Amino acid sequence: MAGLSKRILSLVRDDVAALSPYDPNFTPCKINLSANENTYGMPPKVRAAIDAAIAATPTNRYPDPMSNELRDQIATWHHVRRENVCVGNGGDELLFNFFLAFGGPGKRLVDCPPTFTVYDIYSKMLGTSVVRCWRDEETFDIDVNALLLMARKADMVIVTSPNNPTGNVMAPEDVARLCETCPGIVLVDEAYIEFADGGCSCEGLLADYDNLVILHTYSKAFCLAGVRVGYVLAASDVIDVLGAVRQPYTADVFAQAAAQAVTSLRGVFTPTINRIRSERARLAEALSGLEGMQVWPSQGNFLLARMPEAAIVRARLRDERSILVRDFSSTQGLENCLRITVGTPEENDELVAAIGSILREVV
């Protein structure tokens, strides 16, 4: 952090002083395609169920600390038991708790950049050392053999599948090998799994590997980014450890009620998810048709696109068109890349037209 006073510098740990706050660089815009939310919004039928559930929820009592009703619903959904589920205040909190439980000084994390930057922030915060298995510069695929070698000495491995921001998945067979090789815990961050082709999830491996942790969230496909609910699936002793480090009431009564309503009605999201998948293909094709543009295939609800002068394009989209996308152009390995959330057909059309005309001017 820049500009800390001498007094504050003398009070905080050196590793904390070296941190910077997570800043997604948000600016309010007419079209927000920057944070991989579901831009189609909550289906009205589900919204009505959430509103009714919230209206019936008293606020004077503490929430169920373990969110047991929600855990039971999630367990039924994913064919595991309540003991295999931990609910958190968004996936981010569960990731933090994962670092709190299994990371720290003397512990080693292996991750596969370019990927979600939150892992780096939490490892710094908790003094965990990080070994990086860089993805292929062209395809962003993971070199599985290199990863397996590194995993032999890891306390924790995180694989993001589909990966944010590159959109590709790691095959469950490869994750199985990873779980066999790694003496530590393997976390597969599946925040975007609902948008991926069938068979991409590593859930099916849980029965075979007691060192596997799967992270899911209600923030992306299920339109609850503003409410903050996520969950992990893992062996019961891993869940016990995560339960021990967690703060008691992070899933508040409204969040539990909303997540329960969404879980009961999750089938209602299927048409929107399919729509996002078909829009993803249409948007990828339209962007690829622009001069100088490279777009990677994606299993998430976003596309990674490389173009000339990406930082300028991004600033002009925001300032002249009120369209916000995420700039990765100064991230190592993602030079001149922007990440674009797949929006509604109208949003996507407006974006493609805007990028097209800006690119014609800048190149």
Ligand SMILES: *Cc1c(COP(=O)(O)O)cnc(C)c1O
């Ligand atoms: C969005 C995201 C999460 C979790 O988001 P929450 O809103 O905290 O549930 C986790 N991992 C990745 C890779 C994400 O993109």
